[in-house]
Amino acid sequence: MKVVKLSPAGGLNVEVCLTPALLPLYEIENSIVVVIDIFRASSSICYGIHNGAEAIIPVSKVEECAAYHGKGFLLAAERDGEVVAGFDFGNSPFAYEPEKVAGKTVVLTTTNGTHAIQLSRSARQIAIGSFLNLSALSEWLIDKRENVLLVCAGWKNKFNLEDTVFAGAVVSNLRRAGYVADDSSIAAEDLYTLAAPDLNGYLKKSSHSGRLELLGIQADIDFCLRADVTTAIPVLSEDRLIKLTV
Amino acid sequence: MKVVKLSPAGGLNVEVCLTPALLPLYEIENSIVVVIDIFRASSSICYGIHNGAEAIIPVSKVEECAAYHGKGFLLAAERDGEVVAGFDFGNSPFAYEPEKVAGKTVVLTTTNGTHAIQLSRSARQIAIGSFLNLSALSEWLIDKRENVLLVCAGWKNKFNLEDTVFAGAVVSNLRRAGYVADDSSIAAEDLYTLAAPDLNGYLKKSSHSGRLELLGIQADIDFCLRADVTTAIPVLSEDRLIKLTV
Numbered sequence: 066m067k068v069v070k071l072s073p074a075g076g077l078n079v080e081v082c083l084t085p086a087l088l089p090l091y092e093i094e095n096s097i098v099v100v101i102d103i104f105r106a107s108s109s110i111c112y113g114i115h116n117g118a119e120a121i122i123p124v125s126k127v128e129e130c131a132a133y134h135g136k137g138f139l140l141a142a143e144r145d146g147e148v149v150a151g152f153d154f155g156n157s158p159f160a161y162e163p164e165k166v167a168g169k170t171v172v173l174t175t176t177n178g179t180h181a182i183q184l185s186r187s188a189r190q191i192a193i194g195s196f197l198n199l200s201a202l203s204e205w206l207i208d209k210r211e212n213v214l215l216v217c218a219g220w221k222n223k224f225n226l227e228d229t230v231f232a233g234a235v236v237s238n239l240r241r242a243g244y245v246a247d248d249s250s251i252a253a254e255d256l257y258t259l260a261a262p263d264l265n266g267y268l269k270k271s272s273h274s275g276r277l278e279l280l281g282i283q284a285d286i287d288f289c290l291r292a293d294v295t296t297a298i299p300v301l302s303e304d305r306l307i308k309l310t311v
Numbered sequence: 312m313k314v315v316k317l318s319p320a321g322g323l324n325v326e327v328c329l330t331p332a333l334l335p336l337y338e339i340e341n342s343i344v345v346v347i348d349i350f351r352a353s354s355s356i357c358y359g360i361h362n363g364a365e366a367i368i369p370v371s372k373v374e375e376c377a378a379y380h381g382k383g384f385l386l387a388a389e390r391d392g393e394v395v396a397g398f399d400f401g402n403s404p405f406a407y408e409p410e411k412v413a414g415k416t417v418v419l420t421t422t423n424g425t426h427a428i429q430l431s432r433s434a435r436q437i438a439i440g441s442f443l444n445l446s447a448l449s450e451w452l453i454d455k456r457e458n459v460l461l462v463c464a465g466w467k468n469k470f471n472l473e474d475t476v477f478a479g480a481v482v483s484n485l486r487r488a489g490y491v492a493d494d495s496s497i498a499a500e501d502l503y504t505l506a507a508p509d510l511n512g513y514l515k516k517s518s519h520s521g522r523l524e525l526l527g528i529q530a531d532i533d534f535c536l537r538a539d540v541t542t543a544i545p546v547l548s549e550d551r552l553i554k555l556t557v
Contacts, residue, residue: 083470086333090468222336224329224495248518249470252502259501272494 084219098188102218106175108195108289115295117167120305142174146280177218191301201296203238226271233257330465344434348464352421354441354535361541363413366551388420392526423464437547447542449484472517479503
């Protein structure tokens with residue numbers, strides 16, 4: 066990971082919302098929200114925007130995605146590790162290569178991620194975070210001088226390890242810039258510090274690593290854990306995620 | 312801490328519910344629930360039962376507690392670190408010494424703890440956990456051969472560090488006995504492992520350690536972090552917590 070540029074951030078808070086079910090407890094409207102769904106939605110979104118996708122529209126259900134059929138969109142939907150019949154690709158970040166997505170708008174089915182975005186709509190701004198844009202995201206957040214709420218998409222509203230560990234990586238950068246952390250941020254940072262020397266090995270302990278293994282997506286997972294592949298930051302504009310321009 | 316007696320527990324699960332707000336996501340009725348509110352309700356309850364209190368009735372509000380006035384109960388209520396006028400004592404475990412509580416029933420005001428107990432009512436059994444009874448509790452749970460759900464009372468429905476770290480201590484014992492852990496249990500155990508060499512120092516990082524310091528309850532905190540002071544396990548029977556008899 067790059068060394069993140071630091072500037073003092075007196076009086077600013079960083080909080081980690083460990084699952085979307087806890088979002089009603091936070092003052093969303095006073096924060097920039099970063100939505101995190103490491104395996105694999107937020108990683109694929111960052112990579113797609115990096116590779117020139119014009120926009121990515123997150124939707125909850127395969128049926129919603131299908132409604133965009135025949136209108137010039139690329140449609141991404143996956144169930145149980147297989148691309149749904151009639152769709153252009155699944156949830157693998159490798160589907161989001163430039164030759165496929167450049168200049169296109171992708172409609173992406175992602176249950177946990179879309180849920181988190183919908184619940185965060187009152188935020189000052191919503192961005193998408195993943196290891197792929199970790200340093201660029203952290204620097205941008207620090208430059209904005211706003212309170213930051215890191216929202217883990219989790220798994221069916223429950224806590225998951227990979228989203229929390231990534232949140233901890235962002236917390237680590239923000240605390241070095243002077244942000245004040247809540248208890249869940251402290252815990253996330255400590256888990257990240259523990260996991261950082263071997264992210265892949267650490268996350269193998271997670272309860273759904275078995276499920277992910279069965280899906281045969283180890284290459285996806287390795288990719289999703291690579292730091293700083295891009296400086297692109299997807300941000301929500303109306304119903305779609307576009308590349309932040311500064 | 313004592314070495315906990317181990318017996319194999321194939322197919323059993325241990326889960327950590329990080330805040331009462333997440334309880335609807337768990338199959339409470341198939342589990343023994345352990346309610347955890349380290350600073351200071353669950354520690355005081357364990358110590359009071361250890362010292363011969365006949366029962367402890369947890370209630371949410373000072374007014375509910377006051378309704379028991381003049382009926383032979385000891386009343387415990389505290390606001391902002393002070394015993395409420397007209398009540399017998401506050402939330403300090405040191406109030407629960409034998410000469411005060413032996414043979415008596417205490418009505419205890421504890422917002423987060425009572426909330427967690429109320430939401431767990433459909434459990435097979437509800438017990439109270441704290442560092443004070445860590446090993447005895449772990450051994451009893453392992454002997455029961457049931458799924459275990461560790462419920463952190465948290466702080467106003469948010470995650471807190473001390474309850475999670477204690478949950479991690481129990482997870483550590485249960486995993487060595489073969490229980491399968493969910494992601495929040497894995498995280499809790501890792502945080503406990505990190506914190507264990509200096510629990511007090513570790514928890515000083517927590518966001519409300521400042522608040523607790525202002526209350527002048529450092530002696531309480533030191534006491535609440537002492538492991539295995541008692542083998543007493545408070546369990547819920549109707550509306551009150553009594554000593555488990557095996």
